[in-house]
Amino acid sequence: MFTYHCLNPIAEVGLSRFSSDYAHIDEPEKAEAILVRSASLHGKEFGEHLLSIARAGAGVNNIPLDECASKGIVVFNTPGANANGVKELVIAGMLLASRDIIGGVDWVHDHEEDGNIAGAAEKAKAAFAGREIEGKKLGVIGLGAIGVLVANAATHLGMDVYGYDPYVSVDSAWRLSRSIHHATTLDELYKECDYISVHVPALESTIGMIDKNAISLMKKDVVVLNFSRDTLVNGEDMVDALVAGKVKHYVTDFPIPGIAGVKGAIVIPHLGASTEESEDNCAKMAVKQTIDYLENGNIKNSVNYPDCDMGRRGEHVRIALLHENIPNMLGRFTKILGDHCINIADLANKSKGGYAYTLMDVDSDISEEVIDQLRSVECVKKIRVLR
Numbered sequence: 001m002f003t004y005h006c007l008n009p010i011a012e013v014g015l016s017r018f019s020s021d022y023a024h025i026d027e028p029e030k031a032e033a034i035l036v037r038s039a040s041l042h043g044k045e046f047g048e049h050l051l052s053i054a055r056a057g058a059g060v061n062n063i064p065l066d067e068c069a070s071k072g073i074v075v076f077n078t079p080g081a082n083a084n085g086v087k088e089l090v091i092a093g094m095l096l097a098s099r100d101i102i103g104g105v106d107w108v109h110d111h112e113e114d115g116n117i118a119g120a121a122e123k124a125k126a127a128f129a130g131r132e133i134e135g136k137k138l139g140v141i142g143l144g145a146i147g148v149l150v151a152n153a154a155t156h157l158g159m160d161v162y163g164y165d166p167y168v169s170v171d172s173a174w175r176l177s178r179s180i181h182h183a184t185t186l187d188e189l190y191k192e193c194d195y196i197s198v199h200v201p202a203l204e205s206t207i208g209m210i211d212k213n214a215i216s217l218m219k220k221d222v223v224v225l226n227f228s229r230d231t232l233v234n235g236e237d238m239v240d241a242l243v244a245g246k247v248k249h250y251v252t253d254f255p256i257p258g259i260a261g262v263k264g265a266i267v268i269p270h271l272g273a274s275t276e277e278s279e280d281n282c283a284k285m286a287v288k289q290t291i292d293y294l295e296n297g298n299i300k301n302s303v304n305y306p307d308c309d310m311g312r313r314g315e316h317v318r319i320a321l322l323h324e325n326i327p328n329m330l331g332r333f334t335k336i337l338g339d340h341c342i343n344i345a346d347l348a349n350k351s352k353g354g355y356a357y358t359l360m361d362v363d364s365d366i367s368e369e370v371i372d373q374l375r376s377v378e379c380v381k382k383i384r385v386l387r
């Protein structure tokens with residue numbers, strides 16, 4: 001029996017994939033698996049039984065990844081599972097920034113009791129006129145799951161799209177429309193574009209990237225869209241740019257104090273992934289990855305340990321070792337098994353940054369003594385034996 005705990009509501013279509021071998025428990029500190037959306041795990045204690053954390057979503061800045069890795073806790077996310085939901089809201093954000101739909105709807109609301117509202121609307125509507133996005137230039141920073149969808153959709157709406165991503169994956173490059181201009185510097189993108197949409201993770205290298213220096217390179221009346229993370233944009237610099245009229249609209253999915261009332265700010269309460277489809281996709285992927293890790297030791301879409309897949313466990317006893325990525329770990333593991341005449345039927349060893357993972361299928365069961373010897377190899381973070 002495995003135990004899991006959900007720190008945020010997770011879609012039932014995903015949770016229903018847990019068989020009767022799984023029990024939801026109310027105490028996170030006792031769980032073997034945690035499922036989470038945006039709840040912050042920074043500064044939280046992790047229970048001694050915790051094996052995995054699955055983020056049903058993309059951004060993992062709410063999870064202390066290094067601390068988890070050093071405690072042998074595998075963290076997963078669900079790449080691309082909510083990308084379409086975000087893409088659609090970004091397109092909506094561009095349209096809201098281009099046509100004064102919000103101002104117009106508010107006007108109708110304020111005049112709903114007016115018996116002559118139809119006539120009054122015809123006189124009032126000039127105040128809410130806007131511009132079209134067709135033919136305008138859109139710059140997309142970050143061409144991952146979301147950036148590619150936004151860029152491609154914008155070309156279908158007749159926009160001239162510039163993409164910037166020095167680390168673009170081969171997979172994303174294949175999916176990107178050929179009509180998208182390859183911006184080789186951010187300066188080029190800032191100088192050219194009427195709309196700029198940011199789709200990068202919050203990392204040390206990206207936090208604060210849209211600041212007064214970046215904004216100074218942008219066109220007057222630019223629209224900046226941030227559906228990635230609040231910290232990517234320097235809030236004070238953005239407020240100054242809105243007040244000064246340099247930025248026409250700042251459309252963001254992340255409310256921060258003091259921004260919603262600033263003229264030109266369009267602030268949404270983090271709704272990018274809040275669609276039935278995205279929530280279902282994320283939950284299904286998060287649960288599937290959790291089950292495969294707990295039952296087979298396979299790792300897919302981890303952000304702090306390498307991916308590693310030896311298929312279903314089958315008849316063999318499977319030993320799973322999370323450890324640091326240093327020389328001779330395999331040698332030490334295989335020596336211990338050899339000394340106890342335990343034959344290895346299959347083996348995989350993968351690394352990612354400072355951490356590595358070894359999976360071994362062995363032909364006979366192993367004793368507590370052997371497990372203890374493997375556990376006490378220096379730099380082993382966790383051992384599991386799947387029988």
Ligand SMILES: NC(=O)c1ccc[n+]([C@@H]2O[C@H](COP(=O)([O-])OP(=O)(O)OC[C@H]3O[C@@H](n4cnc5c(N)ncnc54)[C@H](O)[C@@H]3O)[C@@H](O)[C@H]2O)c1
Pocket residue numbers: 057058059060079080082083086141142143144145146147164165166167168169172199200201202205206227228229253270271272273274
């Ligand atoms: N608003 C929402 O509800 C919502 C939903 C999903 C994701 N997000 C946010 O959007 C981010 C992106 O999501 P995704 O699914 O597209 O992730 P992704 O990992 O598929 O794509 C991120 C892309 O950013 C690129 N990148 C990294 N550093 C860069 C840099 N300095 N300059 C340019 N490109 C850089 C990477 O190469 C990658 O292609 C997430 O990290 C998350 O913070 C928000």
Ligand SMILES: O=C(O)[C@H](O)COP(=O)(O)O
Pocket residue numbers: 037038039056057058059060082270272273274
């Ligand atoms: O990074 C993400 O996937 C999004 O920000 C979605 O967050 P949510 O699951 O809390 O809506």
